[in-house]
Amino acid sequence: MVGMGPKKAPSRRGSYADVPHSLMGQINKLEYLFTVSGEKLKEITDHFISELDKGLSVEGGNIPMIPTWVMEYPDGYETGTFLALDMGGTNLRICEVTLPEEKGEFDIIQSKYRMPEELKTGTADELWAYIADCLQQFIEYHHEGEDLGKLPLGFTFSYPVTQHYIDHGILQRWTKGFDIDGVEGVDVVPPFEAALAERGVPIKLAALINDTTGTMIASHYTDDMMKIGCIFGTGCNAAYMENCGSIPKLAHMKLPPDSLMAINCEYGAFDNEHLVLPRTKYDLVVDEESPRPGQQSFEKMIAGLYLGEIFRLVILDLAENPDVRIFEGQDYNKLKKPYSLDASFLSAIEEDPFENLQDTHDLFTSKLDLRPSKPELELIRRLAELIGTRAARLSACGVAAICKKKDLQPCHVGADGSVFNKYPHFKARGAQALREILDWGPPPEPVFPPAAPGGGRLARRGSASSQTNAPPKEPDPVEVLPAEDGSGVGAALIAALTLKRIKMGNVAGIKDPEAMLKLFGIQQEKRTVEVR
Numbered sequence: 001m002v003g004m005g006p007k008k009a010p011s012r013r014g015s016y017a018d019v020p021h022s023l024m025g026q027i028n029k030l031e032y033l034f035t036v037s038g039e040k041l042k043e044i045t046d047h048f049i050s051e052l053d054k055g056l057s058v059e060g061g062n063i064p065m066i067p068t069w070v071m072e073y074p075d076g077y078e079t080g081t082f083l084a085l086d087m088g089g090t091n092l093r094i095c096e097v098t099l100p101e102e103k104g105e106f107d108i109i110q111s112k113y114r115m116p117e118e119l120k121t122g123t124a125d126e127l128w129a130y131i132a133d134c135l136q137q138f139i140e141y142h143h144e145g146e147d148l149g150k151l152p153l154g155f156t157f158s159y160p161v162t163q164h165y166i167d168h169g170i171l172q173r174w175t176k177g178f179d180i181d182g183v184e185g186v187d188v189v190p191p192f193e194a195a196l197a198e199r200g201v202p203i204k205l206a207a208l209i210n211d212t213t214g215t216m217i218a219s220h221y222t223d224d225m226m227k228i229g230c231i232f233g234t235g236c237n238a239a240y241m242e243n244c245g246s247i248p249k250l251a252h253m254k255l256p257p258d259s260l261m262a263i264n265c266e267y268g269a270f271d272n273e274h275l276v277l278p279r280t281k282y283d284l285v286v287d288e289e290s291p292r293p294g295q296q297s298f299e300k301m302i303a304g305l306y307l308g309e310i311f312r313l314v315i316l317d318l319a320e321n322p323d324v325r326i327f328e329g330q331d332y333n334k335l336k337k338p339y340s341l342d343a344s345f346l347s348a349i350e351e352d353p354f355e356n357l358q359d360t361h362d363l364f365t366s367k368l369d370l371r372p373s374k375p376e377l378e379l380i381r382r383l384a385e386l387i388g389t390r391a392a393r394l395s396a397c398g399v400a401a402i403c404k405k406k407d408l409q410p411c412h413v414g415a416d417g418s419v420f421n422k423y424p425h426f427k428a429r430g431a432q433a434l435r436e437i438l439d440w441g442p443p444p445e446p447v448f449p450p451a452a453p454g455g456g457r458l459a460r461r462g463s464a465s466s467q468t469n470a471p472p473k474e475p476d477p478v479e480v481l482p483a484e485d486g487s488g489v490g491a492a493l494i495a496a497l498t499l500k501r502i503k504m505g506n507v508a509g510i511k512d513p514e515a516m517l518k519l520f521g522i523q524q525e526k527r528t529v530e531v532r
């Protein structure tokens, strides 16, 4: 039937034909600044591998490489009812996850609570009180009058948290723009539990987890080829399974060398020494003006929180630069407000299907009171593509580094986060970069050839879905795929795995196993490993 085929993404050919010479020079400069070649990606990846190793060493390095005490993959037969709490950047999500007998199945009910913006820079007490109030509301709504005993909770707290135990964790430092006093350097669990106790909420934390670890575990639950969990969202990070014998900084724990340990890499901190990343002057400003200068260098070039800001800084520079002066004669004051543009602004520019970039023009008018000329719109579009492409290509270095280090090919990578899920072409650009880094040979058709120098037609802009008539292609040796819900199902699974291993006698990384046994009414079955 006509019109019933797969939906083809609109593509735009674009043209630099009417871009004046001077502005074309600016476009070329930006292309030079923001393009990362395949060779450079390989250099970054090689350095990344040595930094991953360094993070596992006793001396440590830039990348924290945090052992999480998640010591096995789920086998698909985990059962029980668990709560999961996810403190994300914009929302607080509470889930009740039921894992039935059937392999790889789950049921979930959930509520979302908006995190007030003031909370991000407020006090620790306000934070814990807010979270405890939401949990209380959730329990009252779903279980009024029921005797719940103590419900085990998996708490997804996605920041660099040093974990001597799975059920405790010291926040090293805030990331992703958070700046709450009195939490850094402190074990986050006691004040959280105190706030629950104060309200008489019948919940006991079984595991404190990172979103990446949850993503890896939840994804592996339904697809055992999933070996890495990644987040490309407000922040950027990954987790994978390491052998305890390859973690020198845990040697003193005398864990069996071939037992597993999920590592929360916290690789947003990659290259804080600034040895390999091709930082532009705009990246330096993003860093200097952030609440934690010098931290999260990798993340600041690729994560959703920063993409719009990098874009804003470039556009503002071009408006102020006397040799360029885009928006000549217009009031560009609104462009001066830090973080006023977010990644969805860039996404919308990249998604504009019209040759005359009318949507982009309207976006600039409604958001910034600006009316860019057609040539300026071409520059704006190219800049969005460059920033989005750089982010996707650099992101691939972290994934490639883990795959190379652990010799994981073939494997699947479970990915989540707003940038991965919503940013146009992010997946295809990342896959292309992986192909270049890991030497898989040329793709069937380039996704984004570089724009013709000096003007002429722009590169074809398509998407994977515009190639629907192509013969089915072999899957890539490493496929980055949409993940299962890590901070809901993943957190619940990790709580289940924790209780399961306490029951089996593996109490490594459990602060007070006796208390846990009592609290959750667990009978211990046999003692296999007992390292504390």
Ligand code: GLC
Pocket (backbone or CB within 6 Å): 157, 158, 159, 160, 175, 176, 210, 211, 212, 231, 233, 234, 235, 236, 237, 238, 266, 268, 299
């Ligand atoms: C930041 C956090 C990290 C988290 C990532 C993705 O990098 O430090 O813990 O996994 O964002 O949310």
